[in-house]
Amino acid sequence: SVFIQFPNTEVSAHMSVFASQTYKKAHRHGPGRAIVIPAGEGYTILWEEGKEKIVAPWHECSMLVPPNRWFHQHFNAGASTARYLALHPPMQFHGHAEKIEDRAKDQIEYPDEDLFIRKKFAEELAKRGVKPLMPAEAYTDRDFEWSKGMGKQ
Secondary structure, three states, X not given: OEEEEOOOOOOEEEEEEEOOOOEOOEEXXXXXXXXXXXXXXXXXXXXXXXXOOEXXXXXXOOEEOOOOOOEEEXXXXXXXXXXXXXXXXXXXXXXXXXXXXXXXXXXXXXHHOOHHHHHHHHHHHHHOOOOOOOOHHHHOOOOOOOOHHXXXX
């Protein structure tokens, strides 16, 4: 990810790039982040803890805003690298909208994710005639980190 602070403003953002046939870890945070898709095709799964999951497809020029404290997870189902730009809420809201209540509970590691996540991803890619390119160790090593050689940009 690349973090961006716009000069002379309270506006900040981060852009993440991820390889085709891969996906990010589920995470949650406070309200107010607008996620814009400048490139790619895929979907995001959103859910309030303990509730039903919602699948939101996206493509270039899509935008989504996850509700306050809802988990969300981004999936690149397209044939090329995907990008998303997350516009953060203004600085005066930091500590409220961005409050991390418990870092261990605000991100779901791959080995801990609901099996529905992996199954849905494989199904979506099968519709396109391809298979997931997620490294096997991502699902067994709770400390797994992406490297550039594994498709992280």
